[in-house]
Amino acid sequence: MSAEPLKNDLFLRALKREQVPYTPLWLMRQAGRYLPEYRATRARAGSFMGLATVPEMATEVTLQPLDRFSLDAAILFSDILTVPDAMGLGLTFVTGEGPKFERPLQDEAAVNALEVPDMHKLQYVFDAVRMIRQALGGKVPLIGFAGSPFTIGCYMVEGQGSREYRLIKTMMYARPDLLHRILSINAQATTHYLNAQIDAGAQAVMLFDSWGGVLPDGKFQEFSLAYTKQVVQGLNRQVNGEKIPVITFTKGGGPWLEQIASCGADAVGLDWTVDMAAARRRVNDQVAFQGNMDPMALFAGEAAIRAEARRLLDAFGPVGRGGHVFNLGHGISQFTPPEAVSALVDEVRTYSTRFHVT
């Protein structure tokens, strides 16, 4: 692991609710299809997993948005489905249809056969983390990530993306024991996976609970949050005397904010349905927040993008003893014009200084 000191540690400091001169910013899926240079590398790689499994290529695309925009963090280029793929479910990406598993968990025998995978199968991810850290040379911190146990469980049971989540929800209502077994294995695997990313050099980690928000109240706590918490509590949070901040993000998690904020993470990602001022009050600034611009605002032209960024920074208000990392409330759309990101970064950088005491 590189010992090169960070030139820009604002992202890590904001997550720890320390004082910073402006609100740091990165974007979910910032290394992605909206960038022509990403599409060029992706074409060379031949496939999404071709890109993700070759550390040199993962490094290249991870760094692309940092060359273009003055972002305050890099995030490992990978996918949340690497873990179930390592479990042997057979991940494929069908063009235009998204990820699919050849062997989803659709009966009791399949669930019983599920095991925590050998982390050596995910060595390509840890190699990429090491290589990206080296390539970054301390420019900004590197974020590692994983899907939440419930969210990867959705894909593992459904076999693909879903609109209604009928299969996993049927299992949840009819055979909660089977779903708990899957989630327990997912939580163990995800803990190992993130700890190995931290060992390889990830300076913060994020858990994406993209689908926890589809669960009913009561079931969210039992089947999603409990396992997120288990992962968070199993992480190595101190490395060489440095704290590794942890971010959790449940899309649609607004109703359960207080409970999510109690899972032990340093920061909670918020989608755009949540008012940041109300969120701060609800958790009494005991966690930092990351978010929460609607990715669709990036289609409205420079003046509107800047106005929306100011509106959201105003909503958060003077940062005080809180912490704020600016981000979108979901991944950036593949159709986003890259110049929209330039305008956003510039506005957040300049306008946010008024909310920080330096």
Next chain:
Amino acid sequence: MSAEPLKNDLFLRALKREQVPYTPLWLMRQAGRYLPEYRATRARAGSFMGLATVPEMATEVTLQPLDRFSLDAAILFSDILTVPDAMGLGLTFVTGEGPKFERPLQDEAAVNALEVPDMHKLQYVFDAVRMIRQALGGKVPLIGFAGSPFTIGCYMVEGQGSREYRLIKTMMYARPDLLHRILSINAQATTHYLNAQIDAGAQAVMLFDSWGGVLPDGKFQEFSLAYTKQVVQGLNRQVNGEKIPVITFTKGGGPWLEQIASCGADAVGLDWTVDMAAARRRVNDQVAFQGNMDPMALFAGEAAIRAEARRLLDAFGPVGRGGHVFNLGHGISQFTPPEAVSALVDEVRTYSTRFHVT
């Protein structure tokens, strides 16, 4: 309009927070594809709009679920897109793809040309309401409905269903004046439309804000709730000395419950992400609630369905000065086994009596 007295008015009484012996129940999309008899009528009609525009057929399918299950309300068989269709946008239903408009509102000229439609173009809806009231013979009350101004606006701008709502959100951020013009016309049209349904015999009305929940905090209030409120406040709430209760339902509206509850409606529909006990506290029982079972729970077999119904009735608790109409938190899935509905109706009927003082 039939003057026949209602044999079962529990649904209306619960909406008005009056005492009832058990928690009344109906299901969103209860007249739909999960019923073989619906599929047979639909096949005869040849198309969805063929079914909706012929009052005899709309009456037939509206009554089908009441013949099978002991439900406490009927809901007009129609679609939320009848209003924009009457505005001349050219509604078609493409098999497997859902509704599409031939002439969506994608430029300023189209927005400026939009007008409140002549209600005579929707006479088939009002004729269906009259015919259904007559066919019901006072068995249970008939609910009329419409889409919220924002929700029908989504289809009018996108031209079809959407995952990201890129077009309408771009308009919202870049040209809010254009979107406000659309929503203002939609609100006027929807007010006339629901009042004509009430004139024709609808005994309660519901506004479906299916997509308001995709908006950012702040924008929801400005572009969805403000127009829902405008419709609610323009409705004829007293007919022949009888109060016409109004229900609003914003899927994903949990974050804004207090504000939604203040729009003037008698009842608020809730999806399954909301804890009913917390919802009652948040609005101090000043509105009734409708909901909020996850439609996917109906796939889990009889024992699990009954357990989930009890869990939700327990969450609401003793009804006291509140009001509760049991429903799903979204429309019933087309794949639902009809016997699942029988189990649900039976459980709600028998178990809920303990929460009512009679």
